[in-house]
């Protein structure tokens with residue numbers, strides 16, 4: 001694992017955005033795996049700036065890690081809406097090449113299989129961006145998720161519901177289920193960037209990097225991936 005420790009959120013975002021930039025320059029038809037939440041917001045802002053200076057997203061394909069079950073694309077907290085607001089509406093990406101699990105699918109199992117098949121048909125993910133939960137989750141693969149898992153329906157952990165309540169009016173409004181790419185789906189990406197910022201992530205980062213590889217800390221599986229760059233700020237790296 002290549003570990004890059006930087007001063008703060010802004011420099012973490014700049015480091016990660018530089019890697020995404022290099023990927024798209026090298027391969028304009030790259031397939032990117034994208035995350036939502038607070039962590040990648042600075043990266044998306046920088047990618048929009050790069051686009052305003054001429055970077056071309058027209059041949060890029062994206063697959064998001066996850067979506068809440070029950071939230072449609074127009075719901076303010078759906079990940080489809082998040083991606084639209086922070087990236088897709090601001091760059092020249094072809095909307096037909098932006099994939100996010102459908103949280104409103106009637107047959108959720110079929111939706112999971114469809115999503116895996118779409119990733120396969122796209123040739124797999126070239127570069128996957130990840131954040132990390134305070135409980136060590138990646139995507140919404142909560143502690144205990146099998147390393148062999150592909151896209152699946154997840155019951156969100158209590159801690160995740162609490163962590164994400166800040167985006168909703170009340171904790172009761174946080175969906176309790178999501179569709180998430182599985183650990184195996186994530187591990188099949190050719191290259192991975194794991195980002196973390198802030199002291200609340202320090203324990204999870206320590207366990208992911210130095211702890212045993214265990215399903216109790218889903219991010220620890222990344223120790224087995226041949227091409228991971230960890231980009232963390234000093235607070236998140238404070239226990240390394």
Ligand code: F6R
Nearest residue numbers: 035036037038039131132133139
């Ligand atoms: C989001 C996702 C999650 C987040 C993680 C950290 O698509 O898959 O794993 O990356 O929960 O969230 P933030 O960045 O809000 O701290």
